[in-house]
Amino acid sequence: MKITQGQFSFLPDLxxxxxxxxxxxxxxxNWAVNVEYTDDPHPRNTYWEMWGMPMFDLKDxxxxxxxxxDCRKTYPNHYIRVTAFDSSRGWETPRMSFIVNRxxxxxxxxxxxxxxxxxxxxxxxxxxxTEKPEGSRYG
Amino acid sequence: MNTVMEEQQNQMxxxxxxxxxxxxxxxxxxxxxxxxxxxxxxxxxxxxxxxxSRIREIAALLLVDKLRxxxxxxxxxxxxxxxxxxxxxxxxxxxxxxxxxxLHRLGYVRQGHIVAVTRDDLVGxxxxxxxxxxxxVLKKAMGGVLFIDEAYYLYKPENERDYGAxxxxxxxxxxxxxxxxxxxxxxxxxxxxxxxxQSNPGMSSRIAHHIDFPDYxxxxxxxxxxxxxxxxxxxxxQEAENVFAEYIVKRMQMPNFSNARSIRNALDRAxxxxxxxxxxxxxxxxxxxxxxxxxxxxxxxxxxxxQPAAE
Numbered sequence: 001m002k003i004t005q006g007q008f009s010f011l012p013d014l015x016x017x018x019x020x021x022x023x024x025x026x027x028x029x030n031w032a033v034n035v036e037y038t039d040d041p042h043p044r045n046t047y048w049e050m051w052g053m054p055m056f057d058l059k060d061x062x063x064x065x066x067x068x069x070d071c072r073k074t075y076p077n078h079y080i081r082v083t084a085f086d087s088s089r090g091w092e093t094p095r096m097s098f099i100v101n102r103x104x105x106x107x108x109x110x111x112x113x114x115x116x117x118x119x120x121x122x123x124x125x126x127x128x129x130t131e132k133p134e135g136s137r138y139g
Numbered sequence: 140m141n142t143v144m145e146e147q148q149n150q151m152x153x154x155x156x157x158x159x160x161x162x163x164x165x166x167x168x169x170x171x172x173x174x175x176x177x178x179x180x181x182x183x184x185x186x187x188x189x190x191x192s193r194i195r196e197i198a199a200l201l202l203v204d205k206l207r208x209x210x211x212x213x214x215x216x217x218x219x220x221x222x223x224x225x226x227x228x229x230x231x232x233x234x235x236x237x238x239x240x241x242l243h244r245l246g247y248v249r250q251g252h253i254v255a256v257t258r259d260d261l262v263g264x265x266x267x268x269x270x271x272x273x274x275x276v277l278k279k280a281m282g283g284v285l286f287i288d289e290a291y292y293l294y295k296p297e298n299e300r301d302y303g304a305x306x307x308x309x310x311x312x313x314x315x316x317x318x319x320x321x322x323x324x325x326x327x328x329x330x331x332x333x334x335x336x337q338s339n340p341g342m343s344s345r346i347a348h349h350i351d352f353p354d355y356x357x358x359x360x361x362x363x364x365x366x367x368x369x370x371x372x373x374x375x376x377q378e379a380e381n382v383f384a385e386y387i388v389k390r391m392q393m394p395n396f397s398n399a400r401s402i403r404n405a406l407d408r409a410x411x412x413x414x415x416x417x418x419x420x421x422x423x424x425x426x427x428x429x430x431x432x433x434x435x436x437x438x439x440x441x442x443x444x445x446q447p448a449a450e
Contacts, residue, residue, distance in 0.1 A: 052271065059250045060282025062320035067278070 001108030003041050006081060006097035016065070019082070019100050023061035026084035026096055032056045034085065035067050037078045039137045041106070041127050048081065054092075068100055077103040077138035103129075103138035162206050171205075173198055176241050180234075185366065186359040190234060193350050194241065201245045218347040219247060219322045220314055222290075222336070224329040225352025228398030231326045232286065234352075238324065239284040248322055250282035258292040261306045269302040273309045281320045290325035291335035307339060314345050355398050360387045364402050368433070373410065378435040389443045405441065412437040 008014060014022070026033055033055050036048035051071040055064060064082070071080050080101035085092040107128035114122040129137040168174070177198065180191060197219075204217060219242065223231040236253055243251025256276055263269035277285065287293070295301040314323050325332070325342075329351065336343035355363065361384050368374055375383060386405065390396055413433050417425060 053275075055275075055278060058278055058281070059252050060320065062249075062281040062317065063278025066281075066317070 001106055003079070003099075003102065003106055005043070005099055008098050013102070014098065014100065019068070019098075020061045020065055022096065022098065023064050023082065023084075027058055027061060029084075029086070029095070030088075031084040031086050031095055032092065033058070033064050034083045035064070035071050035080065036083060037071055037075050037080045037101075039075075039078045039103075039134060040130055041079060042125070042130070048079075051080070054085065072101050075101075079103070105139065156210050160210050162210055164202070164206060167202055167205055167209075171202065171244050171246075173202070173241065173244050176237065176244060180237055183366070184230060184233065184237075185362045186355050187230060187234070187352065190230075190350055190352055193348065194234075194238065197348065198241055198245065201242075201247060205245070216247075216319055218318060218345065220346045221322070221324045221348040221350060222332060222346050223324060223326040223350050223352060224332045226328065226354055226398060228400030228402075229352035229354060230399060231352055232288070235284065235286045235324050235326065239322075242284065242322060248283050249320075252280075252283035253286055254280040254283060255286040255288060257288050258303065261287070261293065261310075262302045264302075266302075269305045270309060273306045277309070277313050277321065281317070283321070285321060285323045287323065287325050289327045291327050291331040294335055294339060296338060307342065311341050311345060357384065357387050357391060360391075360399070360402055363399050364406060367403060367406055371406075371410075373406075373431050373433055376432050376434050379433050379438055382435040382438045386438055386441060386443055393443065405438075406433075408441065409433050409437045412440050 004010070023033060035051040037051055038045060038048040052067060055067070058064065068080065068082065078101065079099060081097055081099045083094050084096040086095040087093075109125045109127050112124045112126050114124070116122055177191075177195065180194065184191070200217065221238070223235065225231055232255065235255075239248065239251050239253040242248045254276065260276055261269070261273045263272045293303040293307055295303055310323065313321065323346075325346065327335070336346075361380070364383060364387075365375065365380075383405075387402070390401060390405065395401075410433070416434070416437060417429060
């Protein structure tokens with residue numbers, strides 16, 4: 001099951017060239033760009049691990065692509081996303097966020113039912129991947 | 140169209156185009172507007188003959204490379220890392236800025252900005268600090284030129300635990316792998332740079348262009364002084380010009396002479412004295428000419444003239 005999140009979630013995965021153009025757009029707007037990764041695909045998992053510091057004052061996407069590629073090399077089977085932050089309002093606001101890497105094999109989610117008082121049932125999702133501990137979830 | 144191409148390919152195995160395909164060097168040259176930058180270089184930089192001819196050569200090589208690309212002759216993108224050596228005040232930083240512009244016009248760097256750094260910006264203060272610091276600077280410089288002033292301070296042979304070596308290692312790696320993204324220019328005094336390259340053969344071999352900046356002659360320095368004044372909307376009186384020429388000759392013999400930088404400082408002091416002279420003569424009515432003219436007395440007050448000639 002292909003997990004989608006953020007911008008361009010309705011499109012096929014972006015190529016490196018497309019990612020570079022998107023980052024270029026962010027830099028043209030003077031946004032800071034950050035690379036993050038995770039292996040917990042739950043949709044409510046908002047805070048991913050940071051790959052180094054957010055990058056400020058860059059002129060060219062090559063530097064960010066270098067970090068993206070380094071992150072891919074280290075975590076080939078993690079989700080990796082690029083986020084661009086706008087500080088023009090006095091605080092850093094995400095303006096762009098899109099996935100640039102995903103595991104080869106995404107097992108998807110199981111539906112969990114919890115019996116509750118008065119025969120009511122609570123439903124929740126659980127990723128099959130998270131049955132294993134962090135770091136050994138995808139291949 | 141396709142069939143024509145195929146026929147040509149049949150005639151010329153191994154190359155996509157026949158040898159007599161016309162190429163338009165002039166058009167590429169004009170399109171790049173490189174002449175504007177080179178003219179500007181001639182106008183604004185006095186002297187520096189060997190430097191200018193070297194820059195011309197590099198520009199020519201890049202243009203020809205572009206043409207070759209057009210006729211599908213594969214050529215590896217040339218290594219453009221450079222080292223500028225010369226005494227202080229000979230214009231290394233200024234030329235580096237122009238270089239960034241030239242490379243930008245020729246399309247070899249995408250943004251054409253210049254990031255000027257020294258050892259402090261690259262080398263960290265504790266273990267694990269250097270690599271992220273160097274990488275951050277490199278990322279900022281990507282798409283442009285990274286200018287490392289006094290690069291020899293990166294390598295301190297007397298301290299084997301110095302973090303500079305780590306910085307050099309990362310630099311080398313990026314210089315080699317991301318040649319398309321970044322041009323590195325190292326600058327410094329000639330003798331120390333030579334020693335630096337001797338002890339870092341990896342660095343030396345990755346730098347294709349070693350450019351040496353000669354010292355300026357007294358005549359060139361006077362021209363530079365006039366150019367600097369013109370940029371600040373000042374001018375010498377005729378007498379002041381003669382006195383300043385004398386000043387330059389005297390100053391050149393004194394210790395700590397740093398070419399154009401010394402000239403700039405001398406002019407700054409002359410402007411100070413001119414201002415206080417104008418204040419002192421407050422009874423007189425001033426004209427616009429008074430405000431822009433530097434007189435001989437503004438220069439003669441310098442300590443250079445008061446010192447006994449060093450015999």
